[in-house]
Amino acid sequence: MVMKSVLVPIEDNEGAQSILQTALVFARRFGSCLEAVAPLPLIDNYIVGEMVPLWPPAQTGTGDSSREALLLFERFMEEHDVHRRERASQGPCWAMREGALLGDSAVAAHARVFDISIVGRPGSGSAGPRLSLLEAVLFESGRPVLMAPPAGLSERSTIGETVVIAWNCSTETARAVAMAMPILVQARRIRVLTVEGATVPGPSGEDLVRRLRLDGVEADAVTVTPAGMTAGEASLDHARAFGADLMIKGAYTQSRLRQMIFGGVTSHILANATLPVLFAH
Known part of the structure; x- marks a missing residue:
């Protein structure tokens, strides 16, 4: 079980360095091949994804924009002694x-043949990573997404050694766990975290621990009470206390529209996570 093929959609924006740093740490951990693509968003990507009428950033031309992004990726890899596929x-x-690739849906379609895609944590402005890109890959690729934290990672950082599974008993989280098995079989510590009052009917955290043990994956299960926090806040707070370097989360158990109006765990983690998060839907 490996995660050898990793798609890295790269745009020359404020989130590029954090994406590249996260991709580097991931590739070194799992011996992966990173393939960069340059997305060029369409105007409807901004309107539908961000739900506000943002105009795409000024570009000197589609060719120039994609070349700049790919050159950024190439320089970063060469500076960190990662070789081209044909020379490695x-x-x-x-x-x-x-x-x-013109439009976020084109990126999502391309992602279907990769083990995982790495994107940045969406920002509130137009200068950083876009929520529309993350959601397109999440909903349309059928593959998991690894969200890079905005502060990036150092070369001494780890991914997938100390893992928190944000377990809410849902289909989405079950799918995320299944897709993350190549990571889980190599982890040193795994915590199955359930937040009281933030679940749907389904197997308990203890049930998941017993299932993982059949695959030789050791984990423990903990249920926490939010104690004045939202479920999203409690999840991230526990991950910090546990020293997690990765969270695994099923995305949008509640609909995107409902989360936009009322808030939700996925929305909170998308806006506030400071560690890498593997999402699946």
Whole structure:
């Protein structure tokens, strides 16, 4: 069980360095090949994804924009001694898809043949990573998404050694756990976290622990009371206290519209996570 093929949609914006740093740490951990693509958003990506009429950032031309993003990726990999795929005998490597992918749905379609995609945590302005890109890959690729924290990671950072599974008994989280098994089988510590009052009918955290044990994956189960916090706040607070370097979360058990109006765990984590989060829907 491995995660060898990793898609890295890269745009030359404020989140680019955090995405590249997270991708590097992930590739070194799992011996992955990172393939960069340059998305070019369409105007409806902004309107539908962000739900506000944002105009795409000024560009000097589609060709120039995609080349700048791919050059940024190439320089970063060379500076960190990661070799091109054709020159790498073992360990992490990289490749690029020449030209741009027009629209977030095109990126999501391309992601269907990769083990995982790495994107940035969405920002509130137009200068950083876009929620519309993350959601397109999440909903349309059928593959998991790894969200990079905005502060990035150092070369000494880890991913997937100390893992919190944000377990709410849902179909979405069950799918996220299944997709994350190549990571879980290599983890040192795993905590199955349930927040009281934030679940749907389904198997308990203890049930999941017993299931993981059949695959040789050791974990423990904890249920916490929010104690004045929201479920999202309690989840991130526990992950920090546990020293987690990765959270696994099923995305949008409640609908996006409902979360936009009333709030929700996914929305809170999308806006506030400071550690990498693996999402699946």
